[in-house]
Amino acid sequence: MRQFLIRRFFFAISALIGATLITFFLSRIAGDPRFLYAQEGGYGITQERWDALGVELGLDKPIIWQYAVWLGRIVKGDWQDSLLDRKDVLSKIKKRLPPTLKVGFLSYVFATVIGIPLGVLSAVKRGTVWDYLARAFALFGQALPVFWVGIMLILIFSVQLRWLPTGTLGEGSFSWKHYVMPTVTLGWIAAATYLRLVRSSMLEILDSEFIKLARAKGVSNNAVIWKHGFRNGLIAPLTFSSLLLTGFITGAVVTETIFSIPGLGRLAFDAINNNDFPIMVGTVLVFTAMYVFFNFVTDVLYAYIDPRIRYA
Secondary structure, eight states: OHHHHHHHHHHHHHHHHHHHHHHHHHHHHTOOGGGGGTTGGGSOOOHHHHHHHHHHTTTTSOHHHHHHHHHHHHHHTOOOBOTTTOOBHHHHHHHHHHHHHHHHHHHHHHHHHHHHHHHHHHHHTTTSHHHHHHHHHHHHHHHSOHHHHHHHHIIIIIIISOOSOSSSOOSSSOOTHHHHHHHHHHHHHHHHHHHHHHHHHHHHHHTSHHHHHHHHTTOOHHIIIIIIIIHHTOHHHHHHHHHHHHHHHHSOHHHHHHTTOOSHHHHHHHHHHTTOHHHHHHHHHHHHHHHHHHHHHHHHHHHHHOTTOOOO
């Protein structure tokens, strides 16, 4: 296990370095980065400021040296300033990250609590009305666009019924009403995917010979389903769960825009619209770090869920 953890750690570091390389060289392919500052104050910049920026960004050095200088500043926490309001990028990301984490975590819980039990129920009750209802839930969850689901929820529960607030996360203390519609909007498609993965895995496991042997030996139906069937069929959903949780955090742009949530996805969307390159670079690095971290956690969990998997 120790050797595996060490290998995965170095793989994570390599992935992060690769992401910084791609981000940096794509920025250079787009042209001289000083042009991003050319509209400073709305009147352009002077020649002195142009030359000073070249020295500050290391443009008078070889490209590899420029990358080393840029990466060193990233590691030290100097992520430059936003081109729009001239505020520190890292502080803006820290401020926007908590709302995204809250919505992403709640959506993950919703998808897990709804999708996995429905998948098990659909597999165990194969061919019954419960199976058809669960499959219909999965069908609509994967077919309906996220933006349409969010708009319809606002129209029904906010405009017509007036049960839930239209958007934002509220001010001050935690209010569950502000999280209901964003959680359902973001989590429905994930719950549908969970349902289909668990159902297909459970159907394959329940038709296996060792399940038939367990039933023949008189093992209770609950033990067959949950101890022998569900645990062995959990590998595929577990693999998806790391991508799912990362997708909630990195792919919440649409949901945060619809419900006016001041999160990281909304920040990235605004940065793209405003061509705010430092913000875009910062969000890409944060998203990459999250993906690598959750992927690492998933690999470690494999050994504890499936006894057939052991790491040297």
